[in-house]
Amino acid sequence: MTVPALADLLTPADAEALAAAVLPAAVERFVGGAAGAELTLRANRAAFDRLHLVPRVLADVSSVGTTRTLLGTESALPVAVAPMAYQRAVHPDGEPAAARAARDAGVPFTACTFSSTAVEDITATGATTWFQLYWLRDRGHTGELLERAEAAGCRALMLTVDTPRMGRRAADMRGAFTLPDGVSPVHFGARPDGVPRTASSGVSAVAAQTANVVDPSLSWADLDWLRARTRLPLILKGVLDPDDAERAAACGADALVVSNHGGRQLDGALPALDALPAVAEAVAGRCEVLLDSGVRSGTDVLKALALGADGVLLGRPVLWGLAAGGHQGVLRVLHLLGEELESALALAGCPDLAAAARLRTVAGPGGEPR
Template structure:
């Protein structure tokens, strides 16, 4: 499995994120493309994420007298030029040799937080050298000692928040990977973990080597007491990612979470789970301002960022588009993705009559999901 990418080519200056994705798809081997783009099962939730966002109709304000929009904000105590952070995504060296280092450098230059993943193919220490504002994402591992070690490494590297992903007791059955018998090339590995007896590199005649590896190292018994243990283990803000039910969001806040991320893992876990945009308003109402509510799964434009804010989100996590940009042109490609998002979001604010991010959260929407309090 080789990676075909370069900084050159016909999509150096794409005009939207869909164009970046098309350029990346043309460069990447089919199994890598499927690993990134695919969802679980029949990909019902994957498709529903996009449809639900498209169903959110914004009600722009007029005669607002807004001449320029301020896109800056703060996310979980981290200053950001946009209400956007780069989501945790593993194995980024699959799409470009510089992997997470290049993506983090692009995020740092753009002034948005970058989330280092447990399954990162570059170490948190290497990534910290970019100077980007970093968060660190944890999967709950069978080895509690390794969890504690990763927390300590994240703190020592200057990470500003811990993001604990709670919707992967086991990896969803991602049929594209199963059919492709997807494994990692020997040049790419989760550097924060030991390969152990069940390696993601092992050739398999049936199934996904990556799923085999995660099943061996992830702890499916992860529960509320473990979250309490983690909260007591670190002074960093705790962000709980993968929440859809308002009852779980409330419990997270009760246990000291500074933020929750409304997410169905980009349609890659329970197929049939609610689209994140449908779940978001209910979670916002349940949390009632006691913690920040971030959003991911399906964000593909600056208008999508505005939609999430109008539904009550503090900000969004951006996932797959960063990988597509990285595949097209490394750091420059990822930077172009964030540049496009900034341009689109700033214009969307102006067209909606919003002077800043706070004003965007006051927009009303017309949509199928329950309407937020105060909106018509």
């Protein structure tokens, strides 16, 4: 197989081949893999593939706008970089390189609780940064992370709500996955639970460490504690059920992320794109709605907007770009996504993102228009 050079990439998804050429096999499996039989991983893509757009014509698209305000900050695209752990496992420059690319592309970057670079070093890049939080067994440590995120200048807090425990990821278990030397969750410092232990056969060290520190008792009642301790806008990530979306909006969430964790949690869960219309209807504009899981192209972004999303989170393609070329690799992926979105908007007869929200869609051959 001929692997293209970074400059030869024509789509964000093309970066996957470059990443595969440079990543150790275990790390590639960790990035690309999912839970169980990976049914939901494949279903996420199938949902995008079977959804068809109904373009409008005779619209003046001589100028097409892609900017959107997300959580109070203007973004050049209706896109933010998703929270992804241990980015130094795919490239030594890790999270700061990806954050600089997000800054240069004009989109938000989400720093992760299990980041391999400190949140202070990420915000120092000048990127608009959101902080993703896992609910930790050590409530004091949770509070410390909140304080650090605010002090570092993060603009929003994203609480992941679909991970009371890590999904069973067979590839990582079979390979007894451990992080590469020198890569660790720096927000845990010298704590005894902070560095993933060496895995035994059939055990992922990352899964074992996550089980040790993430609190599965997280419930709706804990949102009051969280709200009382942060002034940041609150995003809940991992919502698929419209009843949960309704309750989150009633609790004052500023945004929801419709997500199945890229297929990495409950295998067999509903594709995020299929869950999106009901969630958007349930919240009825009371909070922003973002889509995560399976986004690979600008046309995917347009489909999400047509089904009611305010924007999307981009995950694996960012890691592929980072592995392939560090800062420049991620920037190339984000620029390609923007070019694809601008082209898709024009071809669909949408001069702006508001027009995209009015597009009709048809789900599959013979499907009913939405």
